[in-house]
Amino acid sequence: MLPTLSPDNTLDPRQRAFVDRLAASGFAGDIDTRYATRVTLATDNSAFQQLPAGVFFPRDEADIERVAALLAEPDFHGVHLAPRGGGTSTIGCSLTAGFVLDCSRHMNRILSIDPEAREAVVQPGVVLDQLNAALAEHELFFAPNVAPSSRATLGGMANTDGCGKGSRIYGKTSDHVLATRVVLTDGAAHVIDSRRGADDPDERIAAINQRVTSIIDANRGEIARVFPDLSRYLSGYNLAQAVDAAGRCHLNKLIGGSEGTLALVSELTLKLTPIPNTTVLYALRYASFDAALRDAESLVAYDPSAIESVDETVMNLARDNPIYERVRDSIENDDGSTPGAVNLVEFAGRDGLPEGAARLDVALEAGDSGATGHYRAESAAARAALWDLRKGGVGLLGSAPGARKPLPFVEDTVVDPRVLADYVIDFRAILDEYGVSYGMFGHIDVGCLHVRPALDLTDPDDERIMREITTRVAKLAESYGGLLWNEHGKGFRSEYNKPFFGEQLYAALADIKRAFDPRNQLNPGKIVALEPERVPLAAMDAPTRGTFDRRIPADERAAFPGAMQCSGNGACFDYDPTHIMCPSYRATRDRLHSPKGRAGAMREWLRQLAEAGTGTGDLAPAESPLAWRTLRDLAAGPADPEADFSHQVWQAMDGCLSCRACATQCPIRVDVPTFKSEFLALYHGRYARPPADYALAGLETGAALASHLPGLANAALRVPALRRLLAAKLGLVDPPPLSRPGLADWLKRHPGYRYSADGWALMSDAERARSVFVIQDAFTSFFDAPVAIAVIELIAALGYRPQVAPFSASGKPLHVKGFLPEFERVARRHARRIDALAAHRRPLVGIEPSVTLALATDYQQAIGRALPVQLFEQWLASALATRAPAPTAGSSPGYRLLNHCTAQTASSGSTRAWRDAFAYFGLSLETGNVGCCGMSGAYGHEARHRQTSQTVFELSWTGALSRGAAQPLVPGYSCRSQIARLKGETARHPAQALLAEID
Incomplete structure (x- = not known):
């Protein structure tokens, strides 16, 4: 059984008194001392880990004054505070054992x-x-x-x-x-x-x-x-x-x-x-990184606005990343090979290009440069792709396989660009001596390179190597007249301040600190340490993530790679409301409710389990009959988050919409929905489930049964008393009505579209050759049958013979809620039925993106293989690609695609496929970014998530629906359901629009 894991809620008496006084002072913001929150803020984008006492989220300047006024009181002179920005520091600048001041939640105007x-x-x-x-x-x-x-x-x-x-x-x-x-x-x-x-x-x-x-x-x-x-x-x-x-x-x-x-x-x-209104970007190719660096001085003479370099390691990793297709033509050598390095040279001007661009053009055409080839990117799209390659350097290095991962502890050294190439030779010699892999990229016009040696800090020897490399590189940079710390702050490298500055200037730095902060209360230990050194200078031998992670057995770390490999880069904190990752963070502004927060909570949970003498292999998901568990859990009371750390981890996982954006959008591919399901399966082996979980677990089979009497079911769901009962007892709100008539009723009137083994046997070879199997899902078959019917009719209108397979539950809701044993059984049953259809060697297509893609991702994890079912749009685009161009379909003002978030992320070709399909018929289809709609299956129907669901929708969908004259088209059932609920409007599926245009 899952043991009780006590959250570390211990604050020293002075810290506890400080929190109590602040709460009573009129502080209008948020005060959070939950252990799970402290764990989330114990890390940033660096290798280090330090547990803070708590975090204050001020609402305004007056709140900051309240915090500082308390610091000034004699009783609290020993209390420390560190301000935190986006949490992206690569060297632990804001990590502290004191309190954190985080202005990102409320003071962001x-x-x-x-x-x-x-x-x-x-x-x-x-x-x-x-x-x-x-x-x-x-x-x-x-x-x-x-x-x-x-x-x-x-x-x-x-x-x-x-x-x-x-x-x-x-x-x-x-x-x-x-x-x-x-x-x-x-x-x-x-x-x-x-x-x-x-x-x-x-x-x-x-x-x-x-x-x-x-x-x-x-x-x-x-x-x-x-x-x-x-x-x-x-x-x-x-x-x-x-x-x-x-x-x-x-x-x-x-x-x-x-x-x-x-x-x-x-x-x-x-x-x-x-903003410059004229920009051009050159991608210069080189035989080696050394050649690229040695060309820097001559390139600076052209006075570009930026020169950035990317080495061969990053280039080779890019080949296996989606970004490569966007930059292939810009960076590859003429023979299709990857160059040894690329320099990106940008010129930007307000009134035309600087004259240096013309001079570089002449030099390149004459072959008078160190480059072996070049590409001139003038379009915004081409420039953006190349800069995305450069920006993605960190993520590309982090995606490399192996226990050793690139770490940012010597990544912002700087020397004069004229000695950069020689400096890098010596730098590489140090790294090669330790046998570590690394990649290099950065700002060679100013002599600053980003270098991330790969280490496994769960190995104490690698922790020692990290410090040794830092010390040697600090001396190397100084010997070249440069600096160890240039761009990312001192943080835990503050120990190198005293030897660099010397006693006299170090004392001057301390005097500066004393003039502003005489009691050494603000982020003490960073940059300088005041005498007496109650808080010593932050040093490289401080505890790292690996210090804590090594307490988790290696087999457990291997079983939960998504949680363990999170680097803390913070891409999930993206402010942009149209960005897909992470909807729960953007809606709550709570960093615990982000992939980084959930990964950190999971790592700490695994560590505490190990220290309790238990591993996840010792725990088993609940196997008692579902009906018995339902009755047991209905009788259970709410869990106290302070009684067991597992409850706080559950709260973090429960807030996840399982949209799976993190599995592809995170540079490290932190797949929260996977380890969320695994955690829920183990957690609910001991603790009660929310009653709604059981209702949702039976959603697919329940909807299939209810579809036989849709009128009665819908009438019942309209009864106010029953809706109140569902909300109060099951925690479910706004249940959607069943389609009437449903897909099954329609198929009775169109029996030729219904697949059966007997019917297949009677078909001619020509009929079979034109057949396309449509795999039903519970959402479109039972709740949105007009969409399923439009897909079937569109397939037929294109000259194919749709064959609708009998409904078979996919198990998707079971996986989301962590009913993993049940999910595996359902998945194996469904796979057998799909296999029988696949044996006919005809295309299999799914309509609802989330279910169709689950047959690949979730099934791969559960039964070891993906099922060969395509998204409808993928099949459609490929089918149209083999046909002669169609005449222009109509005089539509145009359409705008608001694609399903999972389709945008898990299937990189979904949006392009829809665009190609509309273009075939001469129809305009605008595409662009839109975030999660907030419904995410049943998430938005759970009462405890109702407000978050609506907030997520309002972040980007409200504006997207009203923008421009083009008609919105919405492929995702959840998204259409959310629009109906919150806007009272019926959104069309792209197949419905296409069918109407060509009818």
Whole structure:
């Protein structure tokens, strides 16, 4: 039996008192000390793991002041706080054993945009892509460009002084910060305005200005000696630029890159830049990475806006990724081979291209460059594809097989570009000495390369190697006049500060820290440690994920790869409401309800099981009769999340919509629905299920039975008392009506379309050759029969002979709810029936995307093989591709496809197939991104998920349905059902539109 796992709710008395006082202070935001939440925030995109005491989500600046005011009280001088942005740090900048301040949930508004002044005022939780999307209509953008732009917050970028592609031209974040509102540990908000002089009206800021100026004046000679003269200057703390030659103090140059150690940013005023309206991107091919690096100096002479390089390791991994088809023509050699490296060289201008682009054109055509070939990408689509290849470097490296995974601990070193190639030779020699694999890519125009050596930190030897490599690379970078930390902050590499800066400048850094945070309460241990060192400098021998994961037996780690391999990259925190991953996170803004959060909770659950002397192999899914379990669980009371950590893990899994976007959209392919089902099967071996689970488990067979009396069933479901009973006792709301007439009734009137073995035997060879088997699903057969009928009639209209197989349950609801033994039995039965049809060697097509795709993904895991059933649109597009072009069908104003999220992600060709099918008939079909509809099978019908379901729908579907004149077409049953429920409208399936057009 599953043992009781006690969640670690222990806070020391002072921390507990702090939480209680904050809750009583009028704090309007959220205070979360649940163990599962703390586990989620114990990791970021780095190798490290540190459990925080809790997290505060302020609603406004006043909430931040309340937190800081408590820090100022003598009783709480030992309490620590670290601000957190998007959680994308690669070196643990915001990891802490104290409390976390996370502004991303509530303080995420763009407060103002002034196009004429080219300024924007934002809260710290605003995401970079969110801001740039809002600025686009003004032809402006915020220039610093970081790879995780879809989830990196402006507050986080300020704290790390973030930058990326184009930094040679545009600089770092601090170069674009005009003013900040900050809360200091005195409990008050202050304005730091780079445009003010020394006579700042804020007395506290004026005093800090004066103190900082005196510190820097006293150390100017040492600063000039130690700080390297690089385009990518040193951040955290940037003493070289904090006071200019005229003696004017720029405190925002210190806030930038301070990792939250000086102040809590509550608002930023940002400088904006006009968007270039003319851009060209060159993909230059090279025989080797060394050749690509050695060409950097000559390429910089053309003054491009960016030069990015990708090495052979990343290129080879890309061949097995969907991105490769988009860039194949741009990067392959003439013989179809992959080049040794590619340099991406971009020119951008506001009024035409810079003259350097023309000079490069001439040089390339004359063969006067180090490149062996080139491609000039002028279209936006071609440029986007190449930049997606570069941005995807981290994910491509992470997808490589093996226990050793690429880790970001020496990935932002920087040297002068003129010595970069020689530096990389020595860098590679260090890595090769340890026998580790690695890939390299990055910003060669500024001498910054991203390098992720692959290590398995569950092996203590690899933890030792990580530290040794870091120490040697730090010395190597310094020997070349460069830096170990350049772009991603110091974090757990802060221990290298003292030997780099020396005693004098390190003392100056400590004095800077003391001027802002005299009690060392803000993210202590990062960058500097104040005397006495109650909190030592953050070091590379801090606990890593592997430190905890090695306590999980190797066979358990292998059994749950989706949970174990999560790197924390945070792609599931994408702000864009039209992005498919992750709907539950976007609706709740709760990081626990994301693939990263669920993977972290699962890893911790496995660890606690192991420490309790139990493995998942010792547990068995419930095998008692379903009816008995139903009665038992109906009598059970609600579980107390604080009584067993397993309950908190269940809450995380229960919030998942099982849309499976993470299985393909996550760079590491974290497949939450799979380990969610496995967890539920084991959890409910001991603990009661929600009553709705049993109703949904029997959905397919129950709907088949009810379809014999649809009028009676629908009448019953319209009775208000029964609907209230369903909501109160079973937790089900808004049950959809059965189709009347249903598909079975229609087939009785069209017996030639109904498959039977006897009928097949009587067919001629010609009839069999034109046959297409239609595999029924419960959703379209019983709840949306007009769609199933349209598909059948469309197949017939194209000259084929549809053969509708008898209904057979797929087991999809069983899998979603973790009834795994029952699911396997149903899957094997269904597979036998599909096999019998497949023996006729004719196409098998499914109508409902989620069910059809489950026959591949879920069946592969349950019975070891996928069933050969195509999505209808895949068959349709391939069938039309062999026919002569059709005459234009009609004069429709056009259609817009709102595709099912699972079809968009699990079947990369679904959208293209629909577009090709409509194009065959001369019909316009717009395609674009739309997120999850929020229904996801029965998720939206569960009372406890009703509000989340509606919120998910409103994020992108409400706008998508009303946008433009084109008629929306919706292939997914869940999506059509959600539209009917929330909009009161009947959405059409693409097959219905096509049938009407060609009729």
